[in-house]
Amino acid sequence: MGGGPGHLQPRRHAAPAHQRRGDPAGGGARRDHPRRHGRGVSLRRRGAKVAVAPDAPPFALAPRLEAELQARVRLGLVRAEPVSIGPAGPALQGAIGEACGSLARQHAGRPPSEIPGLAAARDLYRAFGIDPTRTRPSSEALLRRVLQGKPFPAILNAVDVCNLCALLFLLPIGLYDAHRVRGAVCLRRGRPGETYQGIRKDVVHLEGRPVLADEEGPFGNPTSDSLRTCVTATTRSLWMVIFAPASSPRAPLEGYVRHARDTCARHLGPPGTNVATSGEVL
Template sequence: MILVVSPDVADIVVPGVIVRQGVTVHAHDARLDVPLAVAAESLRTAAGLEEATAATRAMYKRCGIDPTKTRPSSEALLRRVRKGDPLPRVNGLVDIINWCSAETQIAFGLYDLGRVHPPVMLRLGAPGEGYDGIRKDRVNVEGRLTLADAQGPFGNPTSDSARTMTTPETTDALVVLYVPAAMPRGNGERALALTRERLAAYAGGTEAAAHWR
């Protein structure tokens, strides 16, 4: 799976890409109950996340988006937990990615690779572009960072599409880390390594790719 980064966003975002094949997606993975509860409790008082949150916000601002009105998914997760809520549970694969995103304060995208139609490009959305979101109405991506395949846009750092969402029937997964170009390289490398480790531990299957674009 090749992801091409458009030149107009290359100095804004440096995406990390993971492709994992043959995954098992549990509707509810009980093995995650304890680690997610521990992670949420730790995140409520965790220090040192401000720099990563600020870098992701700055990435939004570079695209002309107010991150206080359209929040990165990573920040929305952290705010939810710090209000006293648990990390959300959707399915085993989504839960792993939300866990990684909340802890690293990097926005992630998670996609059913079988529903993605290459070639795939990370670019700015064109006028009028958008898609049906997951549990949401139309998601507008005009002027925003977006992933697009042969059928059009399907993901961004705030909200992904219903067309490419993962379900318990998913067998091959595409994970994209929307790492801000201004973020220290080490942050992105640690986030990629952490995600690969957790996918291997809880999702099964075989890693087909893990790299930067």
């Protein structure tokens, strides 16, 4: 399989644990330290053992951004396949519980307006004339739920991975069945009167908002995705899109993409099969 950004790429295998920890048998290799991204939750890279699916087709990972949007939005892109969709396993449930507990302790008693990590998603919404206090970014709505002591919304393992990443990054993330996306994809503003059928509500209004669109029309935006491309129990290939304001530094977003790839590889693989992932920042 080719190594370009539009193709699935194998991740390097993790070194044995004794080598990562500087055991004499491992030649004193340096410890793999966790990275932090400014929100008090450790995003540790764990070298998930993955391989390219033999029949994985090429995939145009990077959508075209309309010129006017290039100064307003930056995207982090993740592709993963093959995946097995179902209830979250114990390891994923544990990761979710750990993240929720850490965030609840860190932000206890603080109103959302005083949580610095929420500013990026709010800035993204304001860049498109959307009041984030009236239409909340999905990542902020999820954090508010956690801080109110409400349970994390367990749905399907892939959706739970997406929501976990949104909670850690505090950025809205779209999740799509890659095989339901038709042809070339672009990111543009929603047109007058444009809508699609949402996952949890009948109609999502798109005018003026940033939308992902393929040859059949719009299918995703930072607030609510479409029913047409949603992940189901039959999904075998995922596409994840992290939405950030154009002012976001590239390096942290690259870290988020790596973390999302590793999380998909750890928690979404079919039994006995490795997950191949690829990623890019636009």
